[in-house]
Amino acid sequence: MSCAASPAAGGAQPTPPACCAPARSGGDTGEDGARQTAAPSPPGPLRDAHRARVALPGGSFRMGGEDADANPGDGEGPVREVTVGAFAIDAHAVTVARFAAFVDATGHRTEAESFGWSYVFASFLPGRLRRISPRPEATPWWCGVRGAAWYAPEGPGSGVEDRWDHPVTHVTWGDAAAFCAWEGSRLPTEAEWEYAARGGLDQARYPWGDELTPGGEHRCNIWQGSFPFRNTREDGYAGTAPVDTYAPNGFGLYNTAGNVWEWSADRWHPDSTDLRAMRGGSYLCHESYCNRYRVAARTANTADSSSGNVGFRTVRDTA
Template identity: 35%
Template sequence: MTPQRTFSFYFILFTLFTSCKSKPDQSKESVGTSKTIEHVKPSKAPSEAPKGMVWIPGGEFNQGAVPNDNMAMSHEKPAHKVYVDGFFMDIHEVTNAQFAKFIEETGYVTMAEREIDWEEMKKQLPEGTQKPHDSILQPGSLVFKKTKSSVPNLYDYSQWWEWKIGASWKHPNGPDSNIDGKEDHPVVHIAFEDAQAYCKWAGRRLPTEAEWEFAARAQKTDSKFFWGDDIDQLSSHANSWEGEFPVKNTMQDGFERRAPIMSYPKNDFGLYDMAGNVWEWTSDWYNTNYYQKLASNGEVAQNPKGAASAFNSNNPYAKERVIKGGSFLCSASYCASYRISARMATSPDSGMEHLGFRTVHSANMP
């Protein structure tokens, strides 16, 4: 068991994990302007796109919150100039069927399915930490549960998340569930290591945060959402939580939990589900100070790969990666992470019911 998995399991067990935890910044502070963006001529695809992928032309953009986004969280600011080279990207999230083929050919076992070694775990925990009961120290993952009544404190995540023994990509809602008939749903309960293993097998890689956001924006320089700024179009463009979170989902968008891939319109680059459905891994470390550092540099960041090290001011012990895109649990009253600039910090070994991934392929990759 890796040290990070040890840390993650312990904090998950006691609900000390991060999720949409930065409070919305309602100030009117200007965080950048699209008027200063100098677009370069989109680069042409070097070859025919691999099956299931589309070419994302390189270009320059303002990464981070747009000025008119009053739901933007502090860690989405300040906006800063970034340039990314062109790359190929999956048009949709990796599906259960695709992941199953990877498992069949490699025999890979995901982190949610691996046995937990307490002797190894306790080496990474504070001295004197009591061993949880053996009934708890079993493989599993985080599963969403509705609450029976209104929740006054939306920052107490333990109210709607539970560690479910037996939950995994094959059993997304717990051991009594399965993925029969859901081959075209996005695979979930995927830890960072699992996503990387799939990428290696497929000859791909995970996108950087900058690449992911550039692709989601699809050259809509001022827009909060990939379709524009009209929030009334949310239910027709993304799988999110509509209704009172986490009590009742009205399913105005047609789904209560995960939706099949390509259930909603694609963006202008031809990508589906770049808002809602499930969160997606990027390769970047999450560092609270990273955006500020890039902005203060005053230069256009060329193909940034994220912070050199992880740091979360809300939890200095955490070592987290950036995930993007929001999920079926994102609500206007909670974090509204179906916005293009929305981001979240998550432990690399944390698999969850609303976390998956998609892959990219660089022009210079074999």
């Protein structure tokens, strides 16, 4: 991890919040990793959709945040000048279709499949699964669901046939790295991610400016209502949205706030062993408990964790 992407040196190691994406800790829920159903193949035209990359020249920008909503325990600050080199970054998060093409080509089995389970937001599950699925004590709105995987986002009986253009989820940091190795790309550093997500704006709270809903217009997919009990879906979605939903930022990137958390290349802290930083927030973020859909916000999870609100996008060097 480069020093440019690190939180302030000398302070206590930040502790990632458990609410954003639960860690795969404790026991396994069973299963031996066998794929429960055949992994689907996307229709031909969708294999090449949403693969556009935006070439950025790099340069210096002010990274981090110190405003009233900054989370001191997350290591957002202090605001510091950071320089990144030239690179090209996905305009969209990696879609289900792109990931399916990778699985078709390589036979890759995700870590969620190997473990036999992944975390699903409880409200998305039928009552039977809610009752039998174990829940983390600190975040009981998450359920560890047997058979939940990238192609079965809510477990057995669910599918992705109507979500090919949504971001892939239930992927670990290792799954994302394997995809990048196959494609000849890599995960962005936190500095690269934030530089790109800001879209050329200096210290704006969001990729489009400082107001969350300018003119009453929703610009991102986050939680509205009372979390975790009632989502009014005023932005149009309860779960993931297609990767090209809402207007892009000034650099042409879509959904760098909300929708799904995105894995970065970096460790959460230089001394971390298995915690990897994530950026962008997700459809479950709400101002009452997880105001981390601001551009400067960050969180982390263990590299082997997966859930229904974590995905990724990729970069390539251009210099």
